[in-house]
Amino acid sequence: MNIQxxxxxxxxxxxxxxxxxxxxxxxxxxxxxxxxxxxLFFLILNVSLWLTYGALIGDLPLMITNGIVLAMVLMMVYFKLTFKQ
Amino acid sequence: MNIQxxxxxxxxxxxxxxxxxxxxxxxxxxxxxxxxxxxLFFLILNVSLWLTYGALIGDLPLMITNGIVLAMVLMMVYFKLTFKQ
Structure with missing residues (x-):
């Protein structure tokens, strides 16, 4: 594994x-x-772009990383809508 | 400019x-x-890694992007410490 x-x-x-x-x-x-x-909206847009970029260049780590982040951000949106404070 | x-x-x-x-x-x-x-701590660690990665592969957009995000996250940490609520 090189440093990059x-x-x-x-x-x-x-x-x-x-x-x-x-x-x-x-x-x-x-x-x-x-x-x-x-x-939160920008985060969803952001990870969706990186997810698409990862898919285009066939970079699995990039796709997995952004898939996990997308799931967490969607949870935060759900909580924000649910805990209406 | 290709799609990637x-x-x-x-x-x-x-x-x-x-x-x-x-x-x-x-x-x-x-x-x-x-x-x-x-x-916020993980965000700082995260962008610092991407900043280093960008520097290693000589990717200016990656360095600029993460430099800007780092500045914003440091502002949020400062505010969080300042507005002690």
Whole structure:
């Protein structure tokens, strides 16, 4: 594994877990008032673009990473709509 | 510009503006209580990895995108520490 792959994969792993603490915090506090729905929308658009880019260049790590992030962001949108505070 | 470049650059542009609405919302409401500091930490680690990866492969768009995102995340950490709610 060369150093470039290392950073690419490390970046992918970190990206995948990045939003987990935020999802857990919202779940625990049942509050997502301070989160910006516009930012969540951009996050969905963002990971969808990277997901498409990954598919086009056949980069599985990029697709897996952004698939996981997409799932977490969709959960945050669902919580924000559900915990209407 | 082939389609791969399009998605790469589009992803970069969207990534750069993604957190702007969140920074503005925190600034307006002076509240960042619902944001997870752990997620902000992972975001910093995440963009630092992608910044390093971009530098290693000499990919300027990747470096610019993640430089902008890093600045915005650092602002959110500063606000979260400042607006102590």
């Amino acid at each position: 792959n290392f950073f690419g994969i490390a970046g992918g792993i970190v990206s995948s877990v990045t939003f987990l603490p935020q999802v857990i915090k919202i779940w625990k506090t049942k509050s997502a008032k301070d989160l910006s729905m516009v930012t | 470049n399009f998605f790469g650059i589009a992803g970069g542009i969207v990534s750069s503006v993604t957190f702007l609405p969140q920074v503005i919302k925190i600034w307006k409401t002076k509240s960042a209580k619902d944001l997870s500091m752990v997620t």
